[in-house]
Amino acid sequence: MTLDISREQARRFLALYHFTPTNVAGTMERLATVQYDPLNPVGRNSDLVFQARVPGYQVDDWQKAAYSDRLIYDAWDKQACLVPVSDWPMRALIREKYRPYHDREILQAEAEIASGILETIDARGPLSSLEFEDRQRVGADHSWYGQTRVKRIMRSLWASGLLVTHHRKNGRHYYERPERVIPVQHYQGTPLLDVEEYLRWIITRRQQAMGLLPRSAEAAIWCSCGTGAENKVALSQLMEAGVLTLLRVGEKAVPYYMLTSTLDLLDAPLPAPRMLFLGPLDSMLWDRK
Structure with a gap:
C-alpha cells in the first residue's frame, strides 16, 4: 500500500508518535532502542530521550528498569544502545556476525x-x-x-555477548556473564539465526525507533541490517506482508516507510503544546538529510 501525505501530516505524525507522554517502559516498547552516549554536556542522550517522553522523569531513572527490574539491557544496535531484554535471543546474529x-x-x-x-x-x-x-x-x-x-x-x-553490563557507577560499566544477568526465559530463548528473518526483524526495529524511515536513510541507520541489497529485499518483503506502508511525502513525493500499525496516528489530534529539549542522538533525529 502507498499513501500520499503532506509535510504537515508527516510532522504531526512524528510529534504524536514520539512525544505522546508515557513512562520508561512505554518508551522502550514504542522505540525498541535508545542510543546511549557517555558525553554529558547538558545531559546524557539516554536521559534526554526519556525526559522528552516521560512526565516527571529524573536523571538515571532508566537505570532501575535496566539494572534492577532487568527490563532493558545494554547492547550493540545502531551504536551502543539500550534495548528490551526480551530482544536477547533475537540479537544472536548481531553478536555473531554484525558486531x-x-x-x-x-x-x-x-x-x-x-x-x-x-x-x-x-x-x-x-x-x-x-x-x-x-x-x-x-x-x-x-x-x-x-x-x-x-x-x-x-x-x-x-x-560479542560474552559479557553484559551488570550495572553502572557514574557511567562506568561493570561487566558480568550474560547467564547471570539476562532473565532465564530470554537467555535460553531460541536464537534467531535465519538471516532473512533476522533482517526483517531488525529493520522493523529501526522503523520503530524512527517512526518514519526514509528510503534514502544515511548508512549509519542501517548498521547491523545487512547489505544494501539485503535490506532492499527485506523492505520489499515487509511491504508485501503489510508490516510497512510506503508514504510519498509533500509535493516532491519523498518516499518514507512507516509501520502500518501506526497509520491511525495520521489523523489523531495533537497533544497539548509544550517545549521539549531533544538530544542530538534522539532517534527522531537519526536521519539528518
Whole structure:
C-alpha cells in the first residue's frame, strides 16, 4: 500500500508518535532502542530521550528498569544502545556476525588476556576495567573502546555477548556473564539465526525507533541490517506482508516507510503544546538529510 501525505501530516505524525507522554517502559516498547552516549554536556542522550517522553522523569531513572527490574539491557544496535531484554535471543546474529569488525581483531590478538578476564569475572562477579592490574594504554584518546588494553578487550567481549553490563557507577560499566544477568526465559530463548528473518526483524526495529524511515536513510541507520541489497529485499518483503506502508511525502513525493500499525496516528489530534529539549542522538533525529 502507498499513501500520499503532506509535510504537515508527516510532522504531526512524528510529534504524536514520539512525544505522546508515557513512562520508561512505554518508551522502550514504542522505540525498541535508545542510543546511549557517555558525553554529558547538558545531559546524557539516554536521559534526554526519556525526559522528552516521560512526565516527571529524573536523571538515571532508566537505570532501575535496566539494572534492577532487568527490563532493558545494554547492547550493540545502531551504536551502543539500550534495548528490551526480551530482544536477547533475537540479537544472536548481531553478536555473531554484525558486531563491529574491530572486536574480532581485538579478541584474536588478545585471546589469552580475554580468557583471563572471563575467568576472573566467573570467579569474582561483576567487575569494571579498573579492577584489573593491567593498565597498559593502547587506544587513541577519542576511542570509544577506551584507552587501556583491558577496557578495549572488555568492550569487545561485551559486543560479542560474552559479557553484559551488570550495572553502572557514574557511567562506568561493570561487566558480568550474560547467564547471570539476562532473565532465564530470554537467555535460553531460541536464537534467531535465519538471516532473512533476522533482517526483517531488525529493520522493523529501526522503523520503530524512527517512526518514519526514509528510503534514502544515511548508512549509519542501517548498521547491523545487512547489505544494501539485503535490506532492499527485506523492505520489499515487509511491504508485501503489510508490516510497512510506503508514504510519498509533500509535493516532491519523498518516499518514507512507516509501520502500518501506526497509520491511525495520521489523523489523531495533537497533544497539548509544550517545549521539549531533544538530544542530538534522539532517534527522531537519526536521519539528518
